[in-house]
Amino acid sequence: MSDVLNPPQDEAVEPTLALKSRSKVIAVTSGKGGVGKTFVSANLAAALAKRGLRVLVLDADLGLANLDVVLNLYPKITLHDVFTGKSKLEDAIYKAPGGFSVLLAGSGMVEYSRLAPEVRDDFLRIMESLVPNYDIVLLDTGAGISDVVLFAVSMASEVLLVATPEPTALTDAYATIKVLGAQQKRQRIRVVINQVARTGDGNAITTQLQQVLDRFVNKDSEHPLKLIHMGDIPADPAVRQAIMKRQLLGQSDPGCPAALAMTQLASKVESAVIKHGA
Amino acid sequence: MIRLSDLRLDDARALLEHDPSSELPAADASPVVYMQSILDGLCELSLRDPLTGLSNxxxxxxxxxxxxxxxxxxxxxxxxxxxxxxxxxxxxxxxxxxxxxxxxxxxxxxxxxxxxxxxxxxxxxxxxxxxxxxxxxxxxxxxxxxxxxxxxxxxxxxxxxxxxxxxxxxxxxxxxxxxxxxxxxxxxxxxxxxxxxxxxxxxxxxxxEEQRGVAVSADEKGMLFGHHLFGDPASGGVDDDVSNSAVAGSEMNRAN
Missing domain, CATH: 3.30.70.270 (Reverse transcriptase/Diguanylate cyclase domain)
Known part of the structure; x- marks a missing residue:
C-alpha cells in the first residue's frame, strides 16, 4: 500500500510509456470458457477498487464479450465505436457498480477476432492513452488461445490464469500455460483456482500443474515457467445467487466466503503489480 | 408480399431440372413450400461440384x-x-x-x-x-x-x-x-x-506436418490427473511419486 502512496524513487526517471503502461496491465485469461474468468475479473476489480485503487476492466474478449452481462451494464458505446470513429474514447468508459471503470469491446466485434494490424495499432494506441489514468488495468481476454488473446496477453506484464478443478478445464489451463510459455517466452504465470471444494485444493492443483510443467516443458527450456498460486475461490452458493442477480459479490453478499477470497486475491494482485511493476 | 407469379423462376427451374440429384417441387405445392424448395435446391447446387458431386x-x-x-x-x-x-x-x-x-x-x-x-x-x-x-x-x-x-x-x-x-x-x-x-x-x-x-x-x-508442441500428451494428462488433485490436500504437493500417480491416473480415466 505504502508503495502506491509513495512511488519509488526511480519513478522520476521516466521509463518509456509502453513499458510503464505494461507494468500496470494484468491479463485475466483461461483455457476453457465457462470457468468464471469474467466473474473473477469483475469481482477482483471491485475488490481492488475498494482498496483505493483506480481500476479499469477492459473487456478484450473481442469475439464474445460478456462482462456487460455479469455487471448488468449495457453501455451504448463500445470500443467498436471508438475504432470506427463514431465515438470518443472518454464516452466509451463507464462506471461499474463496484467503483471501477469498464470499457467493453462490444459483442458485435466478431470481425475483429482475426485482428488485422490496423486493429492492433488502434488497440495499442488506446491502451497507451488509457493506462496512465489508472493504477491497475485488468484485460479480460477471450477463452482459448486466439491471436486476439495472445495479443491482449502480450500487452500485460502479468497473466492471471483462471481455472477450475474440473479435469477438462485443467487440461485446457495447462495447454494455455504451455502456449504462453512457448509463444511469449513468459516465465511467470499467476494462477487462481475457482470453485474449489476445500481450502488448499487450489494450491495442490497449482503445485500439480507446476510439476507437470517441470517434467514436460521446463526440463529443456531456457526460460522455465514458474506458476504462482494466487488463491482459491471457494465453490459458494452465494456466487450463483450473485450471478443470477447480475450483481457483484460485494453488493449481493459481501461477507460470503467467495467475497472474502476475492478480497485476499485483490491484496495479492496489488502487491504483485507494485512489486514487479515500475 | 411477393407473389410467385411475379417472380421469374425459369432459370432456377432449368438449373434444377438439369441436375439429376435435385428434386423440383410439386407444381401444386403451396407458394412457401415451392419457394423454399427452389432456394434449398439452389443452395445445394451452389455448394456442390457438378462433375464429382463433392463439396466445391x-x-x-x-x-x-x-x-x-x-x-x-x-x-x-x-x-x-x-x-x-x-x-x-x-x-x-x-x-x-x-x-x-x-x-x-x-x-x-x-x-x-x-x-x-x-x-x-x-x-x-x-x-x-x-x-x-x-x-x-x-x-x-x-x-x-x-x-x-x-x-x-x-x-x-x-x-x-x-x-x-x-x-x-x-x-x-x-x-x-x-x-x-x-x-x-x-x-x-x-x-x-x-x-x-x-x-x-x-x-x-x-x-x-508434425504438430507443434502445444498438444497435451497422454503422459502429461496422466501426470496432471495423477495425484494430489482431488486427494488429501494435507499431502501437500511436493513429493513426486510416479507409482501413486499411475494408480490414481487410471481411476481418473475411468471417472471420465
Whole structure:
C-alpha cells in the first residue's frame, strides 16, 4: 500500500510509456470458457477498487464479450465505436457498480477476432492513452488461445490464469500455460483456482500443474515457467445467487466466503503489480 | 408480399431440372413450400461440384472456417488433407478429357468411401482435392491418409470399353494448431507444403506436418490427473511419486 502512496524513487526517471503502461496491465485469461474468468475479473476489480485503487476492466474478449452481462451494464458505446470513429474514447468508459471503470469491446466485434494490424495499432494506441489514468488495468481476454488473446496477453506484464478443478478445464489451463510459455517466452504465470471444494485444493492443483510443467516443458527450456498460486475461490452458493442477480459479490453478499477470497486475491494482485511493476 | 407469379423462376427451374440429384417441387405445392424448395435446391447446387458431386471450393471454405472457430474454442484435433492426382495431365493427353472426367469421378467416389461420414471431401480445383477430418487424433492422421492413398492406387478405372487405367495420389496434411485461431490461408498453405513434399519425394506418398508442441500428451494428462488433485490436500504437493500417480491416473480415466 505504502508503495502506491509513495512511488519509488526511480519513478522520476521516466521509463518509456509502453513499458510503464505494461507494468500496470494484468491479463485475466483461461483455457476453457465457462470457468468464471469474467466473474473473477469483475469481482477482483471491485475488490481492488475498494482498496483505493483506480481500476479499469477492459473487456478484450473481442469475439464474445460478456462482462456487460455479469455487471448488468449495457453501455451504448463500445470500443467498436471508438475504432470506427463514431465515438470518443472518454464516452466509451463507464462506471461499474463496484467503483471501477469498464470499457467493453462490444459483442458485435466478431470481425475483429482475426485482428488485422490496423486493429492492433488502434488497440495499442488506446491502451497507451488509457493506462496512465489508472493504477491497475485488468484485460479480460477471450477463452482459448486466439491471436486476439495472445495479443491482449502480450500487452500485460502479468497473466492471471483462471481455472477450475474440473479435469477438462485443467487440461485446457495447462495447454494455455504451455502456449504462453512457448509463444511469449513468459516465465511467470499467476494462477487462481475457482470453485474449489476445500481450502488448499487450489494450491495442490497449482503445485500439480507446476510439476507437470517441470517434467514436460521446463526440463529443456531456457526460460522455465514458474506458476504462482494466487488463491482459491471457494465453490459458494452465494456466487450463483450473485450471478443470477447480475450483481457483484460485494453488493449481493459481501461477507460470503467467495467475497472474502476475492478480497485476499485483490491484496495479492496489488502487491504483485507494485512489486514487479515500475 | 411477393407473389410467385411475379417472380421469374425459369432459370432456377432449368438449373434444377438439369441436375439429376435435385428434386423440383410439386407444381401444386403451396407458394412457401415451392419457394423454399427452389432456394434449398439452389443452395445445394451452389455448394456442390457438378462433375464429382463433392463439396466445391465454396463449401470447403465455409466448413474450414467453422472448424477454425471450433478448434480455437475447444482445442479439438482437426486434420486438413490436400490430395492431388499424380500425372493427371498425362491421363488427359493420352486418353482424352472424357477419360480425365471419369478418373476424377472414380477418385472422388473412392475418397468419399475412405473417410467417415462426418468428414468432408471437397474438390479444391482441377485434380486437387481437400479433406477436412474433425476430431482426428494426431496418431490417426497418417493411417487415414495412407488408407486413402492405397485405395486410390488400387482403383481400376474403366475409361473406354477396351481401356482400364490406374492412377496414384499424393497427399499432404496439416493439423490445425490446437487452441489457436488460425486462418484459412495459413492452414491450407501448411497442408500444401506437405503435398509439395509428397510430390517432390516421388509422388504416391503421404506427408503430414508434425504438430507443434502445444498438444497435451497422454503422459502429461496422466501426470496432471495423477495425484494430489482431488486427494488429501494435507499431502501437500511436493513429493513426486510416479507409482501413486499411475494408480490414481487410471481411476481418473475411468471417472471420465
Amino acid at each position: 471450393r465454396r463449401h470447403f471454405n465455409h466448413l474450414l472456417n467453422r472448424e477454425i472457430e471450433a478448434v480455437a474454442r475447444s482445442g479439438e484435433s482437426v486434420l486438413l488433407l490436400m490430395l492431388d492426382i499424380d500425372h493427371f495431365k498425362k491421363v488427359n493427353d493420352t486418353y482424352g478429357h472424357h477419360a480425365g472426367d471419369l478418373v476424377l469421378q472414380a477418385v472422388s467416389k473412392c475418397l468419399e468411401t475412405c473417410v467417415r461420414p462426418m468428414d468432408t471431401v471437397s474438390r479444391f480445383g482441377g485434380e486437387e482435392f481437400a479433406a477436412i477430418l474433425p476430431n482426428c487424433p494426431s496418431s490417426f492422421g497418417l493411417v487415414v491418409a495412407e488408407r486413402i492413398r492405397e485405395a486410390v492406387s488400387g482403383l481400376a478405372i474403366t475409361v473406354s470399353p477396351t481401356e482400364t487405367i490406374r492412377v496414384t495420389i499424393s497427399i499432404g496434411g496439416a493439423y490445425a494448431p490446437e487452441w489457436v485461431r488460425s486462418t484459412q490461408e495459413l492452414w491450407t498453405e501448411r497442408a500444401d507444403e506437405q503435398l509439395y513434399r509428397a510430390k517432390s519425394a516421388g509422388r504416391n506418398c503421404v506427408f503430414i
